[in-house]
Amino acid sequence: MPVAREDVTTPVIIGRSSSHFTRIARMFAAELRVDYSFRVLRDLLSSNPEDYGGNPALRIPVMQTSRGVWFGALNVCRELRRMSSLTPRVVWPEDLEAPVLANAQELVLQAMSTEVTLIMSKLGGTGESAHQSKMRTGLVSMMSWLEENTTPVLAALPPDRDLSFLEVTLFCLVKHLEFREVLPTASYEELNAFCQRFETRASSQETTFRFDT
Numbered sequence: 001m002p003v004a005r006e007d008v009t010t011p012v013i014i015g016r017s018s019s020h021f022t023r024i025a026r027m028f029a030a031e032l033r034v035d036y037s038f039r040v041l042r043d044l045l046s047s048n049p050e051d052y053g054g055n056p057a058l059r060i061p062v063m064q065t066s067r068g069v070w071f072g073a074l075n076v077c078r079e080l081r082r083m084s085s086l087t088p089r090v091v092w093p094e095d096l097e098a099p100v101l102a103n104a105q106e107l108v109l110q111a112m113s114t115e116v117t118l119i120m121s122k123l124g125g126t127g128e129s130a131h132q133s134k135m136r137t138g139l140v141s142m143m144s145w146l147e148e149n150t151t152p153v154l155a156a157l158p159p160d161r162d163l164s165f166l167e168v169t170l171f172c173l174v175k176h177l178e179f180r181e182v183l184p185t186a187s188y189e190e191l192n193a194f195c196q197r198f199e200t201r202a203s204s205q206e207t208t209f210r211f212d213t
């Protein structure tokens with residue numbers, strides 16, 4: 001059944017304030033100064049696509065605009081960039097041509113997805129399976145790789161950038177691991193130093209993780 005479209009003269013972002021993928025979209029909206037209204041997905045276990053703006057994947061974030069609906073953080077960020085009246089230099093995943101940068105982006109997104117699976121399986125009430133424990137091992141080793149490569153990654157990004165999808169996703173990942181206590185993050189000195197610098201941005205302060213009430 002088609003999903004009813006709302007009046008979307010102002011874009012609507014559907015998500016949760018505790019979701020790292022949602023925070024990526026909201027940080028881009030803040031950086032690009034695009035106004036939006038925020039619709040909280042109340043039940044993360046809902047199987048009704050309408051709750052997710054019609055996203056058949058049953059995932060957030062989703063953005064509804066006058067042009068249509070956008071599924072997933074990267075699509076939302078790209079559309080926000082097109083909607084913005086600003087013209088910042090944004091570095092996108094396809095611009096990451098050095099292996100260290102391309103691999104960092106891959107591992108950040110994979111770590112975020114692994115984290116979602118670990119959190120959702122806990123929510124589903126199952127104990128930790130052999131596969132979940134493999135995922136946790138993978139997550140720890142992805143974080144170690146990212147910690148070891150933070151300095152070369154940041155050095156290899158174009159110095160004239162205003163914003164990069166890689167840094168926003170990395171920031172949201174590390175802050176979310178800490179927020180949801182999925183892994184202890186105190187030992188990640190380089191990653192924490194990066195986060196301390198990055199969280200001085202207004203876009204970070206306006207989107208701090210919290211549980212929606």
Ligand SMILES: N[C@@H](CCC(=O)N[C@@H](CS)C(=O)NCC(=O)O)C(=O)O
Binds near residue numbers: 019020044060071074
């Ligand atoms: N590919 C999507 C993934 C989004 C995603 O996994 N979002 C999580 C919340 S942070 C979610 O919707 N989880 C619900 C579920 O796993 O059932 C994106 O890049 O936005």
